[in-house]
Amino acid sequence: MSTPEVADRTPSSxxxxxxxxxxxLWLGISLVFAGISHLSFARQDFQAQVPAWVPLDxxxxVLASGVVEIVLxxxxxxxxxxxxxxxxVVAALFFVAVFPGNIGQWREGVDAFGLDTDAERLTRLFFQPVLIAIALWxxxxxxxLRERVRR
Structure with missing residues (x-):
């Protein structure tokens, strides 16, 4: 497997x-940066996003998801x-797993990351499927995944 097109078995230009x-590369760098921000300067903003129904501290x-983001x-x-x-696939599943936090931020009207209106928080929700698609593509x-489903 010497070329990226072999890794996914889809010929491409x-x-x-x-x-x-x-x-x-953009997604990888973004995840490392986000993970570092979980562990440091944006820790409180991320804590505000954890839905009240999550039975964990x-x-x-925030710390665990930050470590996962750095590793991913x-x-x-x-x-x-x-x-x-x-x-x-694991990165896409991670984006699915953290989506309830984004929904919670919108539903509960939590201000974080400069998102201080319901419209801004709602708009953010539409970017999560984009991240999932980028991770998979x-x-x-x-x-x-298609190969696994066909088997």
Whole structure:
């Protein structure tokens, strides 16, 4: 498996491969940055997003999700090509898992990250599916999942 197109078994043009690489690198760097922010300067904003119904300590949730984001981001940046589809699926599942926090922020009217109106918080919800799609597309996760479903 020497090229990205082999990792997901979908032939693509050099432009598409470059776009996928850039998207994966952007997502990896963004996750590492977000994870570091969970552990440091944005910790309180993230705590505000933990829904009240989560039966765990807010700070634990924020710290744990920060560590997971750093690990996922590093994996997106440095994992061997054969592992990228699995990393993409795990990243997509992570984005699904944290989505209730975003919904909770909107429903409960919690101000955090500069989102201080219901419209801004609602708009943010529409970006989570985009992150899921980028995680799957940029890593070959879509193709990997399709192969598993066909078997």
């Amino acid at each position: 050099p432009v598409v491969r470059a776009l996928r690489l850039l998207a994966r 807010e700070d634990f949730v 981001g590093a994996a997106l940046l440095f994992a061997p090509l054969r592992w990228l589809p699995i990393v993409g 940029s890593t070959g996760g879509w193709s990997w």
